[in-house]
Amino acid sequence: MPRYALLVLPAFNRVYAESSVRLTRNELAVFSARGLGGQVLGSDETTIGGVPYVTFETAEPLSRAHLALLSNLSSVYALFGVEGELLRPLPVHRLDRLSSDLITIQKYAGKTNEHFTKLLLNVTALATRKGLGERLAVFDPMCGRGTTLNQALMYGYDAYGLDVDGKDFEAYTGFIKTWLRNKRLKHTAETVPVRRERALAGRRLNVTFGLSKEAFRAGDVQRLTVVHADTLKSREFFKPRSFDVVATDAPYGVQHGSKGGGGLSRSPMELLDKAVPGWTELLRPGGAMGIAWNTYGGKRAELARLLTGAGLDVMDYPDFEHWVDQAIMRDIIVARKPG
Secondary structure (H helix, E strand, O other): OOEEEEEEOOOOOHHHHHHHHHHHHHHHHHHHHHHOOOOEEEEEEEEEOOEEEEEEEEOOOOOHHHHHHHOOOOOEEEEEEEEOOEEEEEOOOOOOOOOOHHHHOOOOOOOOOHHHHHHHHHHHHOOOOOOOOOOOEEEEOOOOOOHHHHHHHHOOOEEEEEEOOHHHHHHHHHHHHHHHHHOOOOEEEEEEEEEEOOEEEEEEEEEEEOOOHHHHHHOOOEEEEEEEOOHHHHHHHOOOOOEEEEEEEOOOOOOOOEOOOOOOEOOHHHHHHHHHHHHHHHEEEEEEEEEEEEHHHOOHHHHHHHHHHOOOEEOOOOOOOEEEEOOEEEEEEEEEOOO
16 A cells, blocks of 8 residues: 655744644645545654654555645645655655745744744634635634634635734734835725724724735735734624635633623633624535633633534534643544534
């Protein structure tokens, strides 16, 4: 049977690096089940030349399309075919349309590890009817300073976000406008007030850009919209059935939250109980919702009940739980909207 070896991308975050091989193996299992027709028969951690690899066998040799799909694994650095004791390099063709500094240039306290953000987006997109390679509309209802939005843009998707923190909204607005100017991408960008019954309901950043002037003029563009408002009011800013993917890092009970109901809620389950039904309305049939959360703040079964109660089907995915720090044990749950 054909055998392959995947070299895991080094992680700058030491704690995440300790879990990266296990997380990559579990992500590979999702890619196999949702994108490769179950071709991967199993995976192992194998040390080759003193370096850890993820090795796996397939029922048949992987096609160019399958290799291209695997190129987007969140921690893939290089991919090889195993031939006896030799490794034959295989081409890696990622979906990335933009330069990687869109993801890496921002540095701030509390930023989610970029590899994990990509993992969350990958396994959620693979649960949709469209899959990872199609053009998707991605919504992060607690987008912070835009790590998930930027990963969506990297893939050529349209990205939409909402966050209650005004400082994060200002920081991301300044960053993305500067980045587009520095990259000399043809674009429009404006920040406008949003009013409801003459009262200020929030602020909205609207961006449209193309990879070239010719593409922009031809309408081959990507769209980015970010709203400064409470996530519980998402339905006031976006229409039902607008998005293929809802992907978000839920509050860890440390510093994030919602102002709905008076006061800042630091309980992820309390917030998600109120927010998930509204987010579900924004999903298109066949879309998927992926939520990363701190398991110290709520059990998987409890979150699964919230998602099921909103009319979603929870996916039977492998374990993505991993330790972040003394107060955070992070995991992912993904659910699909029927249709």
